Amino acid sequence: MIRVNNVRAGYGDGPDILQGIDLTASGGEIVTILGPNGCGKSTLLKCIAGFVRPRGGAVEMEGRDVSAVAVHDKVKHHRMGFVPQTDNVFSTLTVADNVLLGARHLPVPERNERYAELMAQYPSLASKQERKASALSGGERQILSLARALISTPKVLLLDEPSAGLSPLMMHEVFAAIAAIRDRTGMCIVMVEQNAFEALSVADRAYVLSLGKVAIEGRAADLLADPAMRHLYLGGEPPPAEPHPRLAAVS
Amino acid sequence: MVQFVVDVLIRAVDLALIAIGLSSVYSLIRFPNVALVQYATTGALLALCLQMAGLPLVVAAIAACALVGIIAVVLNVIVFERLLRAGSAIAMIGSLALSMMFSAIFLVTAGPRPKRFELEINPPLRFLGARLTEHQLMSVGISALAIIVFALILFRTDLGRCMRATATNSVLASATGIDTRKVTNTVVFLSGVMAALGGIGLSVKGEMSAQLGLDMLLPVFAAAILGGLGNALGAAVGAVVIAAAETMVTNVNFGPLFGASVLFIPAAYATAASFLLLVVVLLIKPYGLFVSEVKRV
Numbered sequence: 001m002i003r004v005n006n007v008r009a010g011y012g013d014g015p016d017i018l019q020g021i022d023l024t025a026s027g028g029e030i031v032t033i034l035g036p037n038g039c040g041k042s043t044l045l046k047c048i049a050g051f052v053r054p055r056g057g058a059v060e061m062e063g064r065d066v067s068a069v070a071v072h073d074k075v076k077h078h079r080m081g082f083v084p085q086t087d088n089v090f091s092t093l094t095v096a097d098n099v100l101l102g103a104r105h106l107p108v109p110e111r112n113e114r115y116a117e118l119m120a121q122y123p124s125l126a127s128k129q130e131r132k133a134s135a136l137s138g139g140e141r142q143i144l145s146l147a148r149a150l151i152s153t154p155k156v157l158l159l160d161e162p163s164a165g166l167s168p169l170m171m172h173e174v175f176a177a178i179a180a181i182r183d184r185t186g187m188c189i190v191m192v193e194q195n196a197f198e199a200l201s202v203a204d205r206a207y208v209l210s211l212g213k214v215a216i217e218g219r220a221a222d223l224l225a226d227p228a229m230r231h232l233y234l235g236g237e238p239p240p241a242e243p244h245p246r247l248a249a250v251s
Numbered sequence: 252m253v254q255f256v257v258d259v260l261i262r263a264v265d266l267a268l269i270a271i272g273l274s275s276v277y278s279l280i281r282f283p284n285v286a287l288v289q290y291a292t293t294g295a296l297l298a299l300c301l302q303m304a305g306l307p308l309v310v311a312a313i314a315a316c317a318l319v320g321i322i323a324v325v326l327n328v329i330v331f332e333r334l335l336r337a338g339s340a341i342a343m344i345g346s347l348a349l350s351m352m353f354s355a356i357f358l359v360t361a362g363p364r365p366k367r368f369e370l371e372i373n374p375p376l377r378f379l380g381a382r383l384t385e386h387q388l389m390s391v392g393i394s395a396l397a398i399i400v401f402a403l404i405l406f407r408t409d410l411g412r413c414m415r416a417t418a419t420n421s422v423l424a425s426a427t428g429i430d431t432r433k434v435t436n437t438v439v440f441l442s443g444v445m446a447a448l449g450g451i452g453l454s455v456k457g458e459m460s461a462q463l464g465l466d467m468l469l470p471v472f473a474a475a476i477l478g479g480l481g482n483a484l485g486a487a488v489g490a491v492v493i494a495a496a497e498t499m500v501t502n503v504n505f506g507p508l509f510g511a512s513v514l515f516i517p518a519a520y521a522t523a524a525s526f527l528l529l530v531v532v533l534l535i536k537p538y539g540l541f542v543s544e545v546k547r548v
Contacts, residue, residue: 049426075428082426090419093412101416101427104409148427 001027001188002048002156007057009047016055017043019212025205027155028186030178032199032220035209041192042085044209045160048190049082050074061156076105078156081149085160085192088145091134095125095144098133102148111151118147139170146177157181159191163198171195175202200224254381258498259491261387261456264394267490268449269467270474271401271483272442278418278481279435282339284331285346287323287446288471289353292464294319294447295454296361302368308455316447323443324436350464357461365458390452397448398487401441405483414438418481469522470497473529479539488540496528497521 004023010016017040025031033041046052048059050071059067061078074080081102090098099118103111119126122143128136133144142162149157162178163171179202182189193199200206200220208216208223216223223229273287294315301311330349334342375382383391405411417424417431424431450463474493478485500521506514516524532540 051422051425070430071425072428072430075426084423084426087420087423090416090423092415092419097412101412101429104413105428152428 001025001062002190003060004044004048005058005060007044007047007054007059009043009052009054011043011052017212018047018054020057021209021212021214023207023214023217025156025188025190027188028182029204030182030189030191030202030220032203032206033190033192033209034194034196034199034206035215037194039209040212041209042160045158045190045192049080049158075152075154079152079154081152081154081157083142083145083149083157083159083162085164089133089136089141089148091132093133094130095133095136096129098144099125099147099151103151106152114151114153118151122147137170138165139167139173142166142170142174143177146174146181150181153185155188157187157189159189159193161192161194163193163195171198175199178202197224253379255498255502257378257381257383258502259494260391261383262498263491263494264391264398265449265452265456266467266470266474266494267398267487268394268445268452269471270478270486270490271398272445273471274475274478274481274486275414275438275483276442277475278483279414279421279438280331280335280342282331282335282342282346283472283475283480285343285468286326286349286353287346287442288464288467289350289357290319290323290443290446290464291450291453291467292353292357292459292461293322293450295450295459295463296357297447298451299366299368299454299459308368308370312448312451315451316444319447320440320443323439323446327436327439350468354461354465357464361459361461363461365460366454367458368455370455384456386455390455394448394452397445401445402484404441410434410437470525473525477529477532477539479541482539482541485539485541492528492532492540493525496525500524 002023002025004021007018007021008016009018021040021044023031023033023044033044035041043052047054050066050069050073054067057067058065061074061080064078066074066078069078071082075082090101093101096115099115100111103114106114119129124140125144125147128140133141136144146162159178162174166174175198178189178191181187191199191203200223203220206216206218206220206223207214208229216229269288269291272290273283276287277283297315297318298308298311301314302308306314326349330345331342334345370386373385375384376388405414413424413429413434414437416427416429417434421431424434449467450459453459453463453467470493474489475486476489477492478487478489500516501518504513504515506512508514
């Protein structure tokens, strides 16, 4: 579904933030991208979405090179949904307008049907359809942002730190909603997350970045069980005497 | 009193058209385009030329508005998009330079003498004791209609939702599938059309000169800032407030307040009065009157 081949990227005249990244993500799986601050997680997601154009390498969606395709074209023609980390709702618009904006390119009957389905799935939004999005709580905004991205039934969903700024309870709800989306729709979900423990708990596979390169990749369950990984990213017990060579590179 | 209201409306609608354009464009590309007031002069000048070429005034005005809209988009694409990459301040200075170039072109092509549209002169109409000419009535009606149509586009159409979404958060708008560049250029086109309509309206009611745009610059900015820069309908209200202040200065007899039969403030103080009002309002509400109500556009 998504293939990132040896991508290099950065901002303006600055150095490469991403230094040759390879990543794949298929339908029906959640792939999470982890790593310390400044490692290039969000840049990689922006590169896949189209906000940052790769300086080298390629981003493919369903076998097509989409490295140079604009974000709005990816949303419309490649069925991509994107949920930014912050400012993820149109605060001056109503909840209904926020959701319906995501389905502008759909025929009206399909748009209305999808809207009704989403309101049934997310009752917390249904009761506030005519309220301004600025009146919602952080968790409700995150759900609204997900609903806006989901109304066009994307094949690929990109999430930039969906748990940012949420309470532990709300965070749990949001991750449960993300897992439910994968199970229900078979969507390909790529998620950047700081909260490694929660992210690995719902993800199928994970990539750990360090200094713009992939340091570790593997099944989420394996990484979650790895003592070295737990020590480095999950605040767990100390690592074994001789950590895995790739983990040693990250540390 | 009725005459005062009529005079305020006559002044306000043209100011409002240009101020709405200025505020709408600001909300999307975050710089106040000084050249917008020259689009008003361009519209008036083009309409005048087309009328002189034999077109009826209404057809000439429609064609001029459309042409100015296109000029606005072309300038946005080839000048302002590039300048904006260097920052809003650079783009604003560029728009000021462009405005001066427009002034020079107007002086060369139209000359320094004021010009008038060819219009039939009819006796003024009377409405509840107030007097206004047929042309004033028509101009106010068309301008008011244009403002209503703009408001309907903004709040009742898909384009309006896209405009408000892009103004609120352009990155999120792109991620929602909105072609923000196309939306911005549509708003730039509409702002050009409205500025041209404002310029034609002003010229129909009085005369057209190469200085028309520069004369409008300060009141239009005052109206847009007063309404909360970036809030289009706030700009319309700001225009009414500025027009009321200017009309108060020029039309109201202050004689009875000071024991004299007649005491009018010289018209030269009109702009000063509107700016005094602007300063007082901004001291109380630093971001304008309506910025918290409808954050942008």
